[in-house]
Amino acid sequence: MSRDTWLEQLRRGGLDLAILLAVANGPRYGLAIIQHLEAFTDLVVGEGTIYPILGRLTREGLLDATWVEGEAPHPRKYYKLTRAGAKRLREMTLEWRAFADKIDRLMAATTIGAGREPVRGRGEDDRDAD
Amino acid sequence: MTLTETGQSRVNGYLFVLERSLKTFLPMDVVRDAVREIESHVRERIAAADGSPNEREALERILLELGPPLRVAKAYSAERIVDEAIATERFVPMLRAVWHLAVTTAAGFGAALGILIGYLTGLAFLSLALLKPIFPDNVGIWVRDGHESLRTEFPWRLGAQFPIPPDEHVVGGYWVIPICLFLGLLVLVLNHRGTMKFLSWWRYRRVS
Numbered sequence: 184m185s186r187d188t189w190l191e192q193l194r195r196g197g198l199d200l201a202i203l204l205a206v207a208n209g210p211r212y213g214l215a216i217i218q219h220l221e222a223f224t225d226l227v228v229g230e231g232t233i234y235p236i237l238g239r240l241t242r243e244g245l246l247d248a249t250w251v252e253g254e255a256p257h258p259r260k261y262y263k264l265t266r267a268g269a270k271r272l273r274e275m276t277l278e279w280r281a282f283a284d285k286i287d288r289l290m291a292a293t294t295i296g297a298g299r300e301p302v303r304g305r306g307e308d309d310r311d312a313d
Numbered sequence: 314m315t316l317t318e319t320g321q322s323r324v325n326g327y328l329f330v331l332e333r334s335l336k337t338f339l340p341m342d343v344v345r346d347a348v349r350e351i352e353s354h355v356r357e358r359i360a361a362a363d364g365s366p367n368e369r370e371a372l373e374r375i376l377l378e379l380g381p382p383l384r385v386a387k388a389y390s391a392e393r394i395v396d397e398a399i400a401t402e403r404f405v406p407m408l409r410a411v412w413h414l415a416v417t418t419a420a421g422f423g424a425a426l427g428i429l430i431g432y433l434t435g436l437a438f439l440s441l442a443l444l445k446p447i448f449p450d451n452v453g454i455w456v457r458d459g460h461e462s463l464r465t466e467f468p469w470r471l472g473a474q475f476p477i478p479p480d481e482h483v484v485g486g487y488w489v490i491p492i493c494l495f496l497g498l499l500v501l502v503l504n505h506r507g508t509m510k511f512l513s514w515w516r517y518r519r520v521s
Contacts, residue, residue, distance in 0.1 A: 212353075213350060213353070213354055214353075214357045214358070229378075229379070229380035229384065229385075229388075230354065230378050230379045230380065231351065231354075231379040231380035231384065231385035231388065232380060232384070232385065232388040234347065234350055234351065234354070234385075234388075235385075235388040235389040235392035235393070236392065238347070238389070238392060238393065239392045239393070239396055242393075242396070250349075255357070255360075256356070256360065257356040257357065258353055259353055259357075260349075260350050260353065
């Protein structure tokens, strides 16, 4: 797998979570979500491809979409988290942190030669004692 | 930035192509909503742009960041059609998803061809089971005259022939029916599962 493919897979894996996080503190319309993601991440490659994902998350019941008129010269479609979306966001956040933590530990354990002692995994001490 | 008539035409052209592309695969209410949302995005970007160095370049930059209308339409339709097929596992949404992938990607075309052959094979077995009671002398395992044993006629030729060839006849009886029913259903179920697996795989690697 090339580095680009791997990065692309990472990006795709994180995009749903990032979009849910973007509306976690309150409703946002499409462009505001994109700008929020662009301010913190480089997950947005094509702006136009974010909208289909917003549509899917809405169909899945994780987001609720409402058109608002009069706020700007053109109508805006606002997205907000549903109760199911908030629950999914909590689960995804926990999963993501747990996953990142495991990878961090693994990376720390493989820093041999970089002047650091490898971090021992669970059970390794017991095996050594035997 | 306020658009001139030329700039407005460019935006309308973009939205027109997007709408035409979406119409091919999506229901009209979904198309209208999607185009309205993309138009809102473009208008928002235009309102925030300062128009430098000139309207044409500023507008092209906005549309480039949004992506070509065909790509946007592809992402919309793929998200919706493939997701619907996987979520419902129903035959019609699945066929629609396969058709969509077949006309938009090379891998989809190859997979659709295999899936079509699979369904036709399954349906052919079921057709034989249905035709056997109606045309008992035309449906079954065919052997040449003088070769009554199936051992000497390998590979076996199961099928229906109209009219009956002069030097061939069918062997076996109505036991062909349950065998054809079993094989037909088995092929259809396996093909259906294979199609769902393909769609799931495609969803995993889709454009996002």
